[in-house]
Amino acid sequence: MPRIICPRCNRPESRCLCALIPRLPSRTRVLILQHPSEVNHALNTARLAALGLVNAELVVGETVDAALLDPPGYRACLLFPGEGAQPLAASSAGQQPMLLVVPDGTWRKARKLLHLNPALAALPRVTLDGAPPSRYRLRKAPAAGALSTIEAITQALEVLEAPASFQALLAPFDALIDGQIAAMGEDVYRRNHVQE
Template sequence: MSRIQCPRCLRPQTHCLCPLIPSLDSRTRVLLLQHPSEVNHALNTARLAAQGLKNAELIVGEVFEDLPALLNQPGYQARLLFPGEEAQPMQTYTANDEPLLLVVPDGTWRKARKMLHLNPLLAALPRVTLAEGGVSRYRLRKAPGPGALSTVEAIVQALQTLESPVSFEPLLKPFEALIEGQIAAMGEETYQKNHGR
């Protein structure tokens, strides 16, 4: 027998995160391009980010046929949030800056790189990157390297840089509750054995 699921956050009704999901305004438009393999992941942080931001859109796929229209948003400059040699560190907006359309691939690093390969228009976008030294709160997964963040954490850090002094911390509340719920479900002993430092 399957558990009743919340239709919005897709969590079991008994662990619904909706009361914790904020409804935040942002000057920046966030376009999340989610690899299909992430859709049913228990910790789908891209969905949480899209639900918590009024100016965000989540699209699932590997090849995005309507990418030209998605990237050509009047009044926004499209930038890809992805590391690379040409990536520019993000700066706080000045009064005259045109806001960004921040394009965020969501998937493992390997799958995100594949999405760029399959969508040359995406790969050709000017890239922006986060400040170094971000520490993930994602205690359930070993980070592939220093500064590796979950999708929602990367978006929060990006928006806090761009739109300082506005705080986007409320976006992390459902994420933290999700992690606490997973730890509780596995039990402290199992968590410490597999994830404790």
């Protein structure tokens, strides 16, 4: 008998996260560009982020319509490290709100998105400065400061829209991680994911 999948959060019905997903408003518009190989990933945090934010959009594909990167009334920035990237800072009063463009995928796939989309690669880059360690206990970070997509978006919004809190975005993420650990069993988790 096939598992019934929730059409909204894309999780098995018995592990549906919808009750934990907030609907948070933000002045910042978030555009998540998801590599197609991430769509059916069990830990699809980009989908959770897009569902949890009123002013967010999730676009799946290797190429993006350049018009999406230049919406009227917003100044676009790419949340991605690289040469010339500036640490995010709180928005100043009177400044146009930001369109925060966030690539979603492995680092290699995210770089491919930039390579295939010159308009995306040309956006001014911003990075997170002093972000807390990742709560993604199931995946080894490729570098210090590496975060999942939902963690990076949450941290960025906390900086841009301080003192507003966006921590509620992480409730379904935490439940997702806890559920995965429970499904694999504590022994398997400790053997494969906990560094002594």
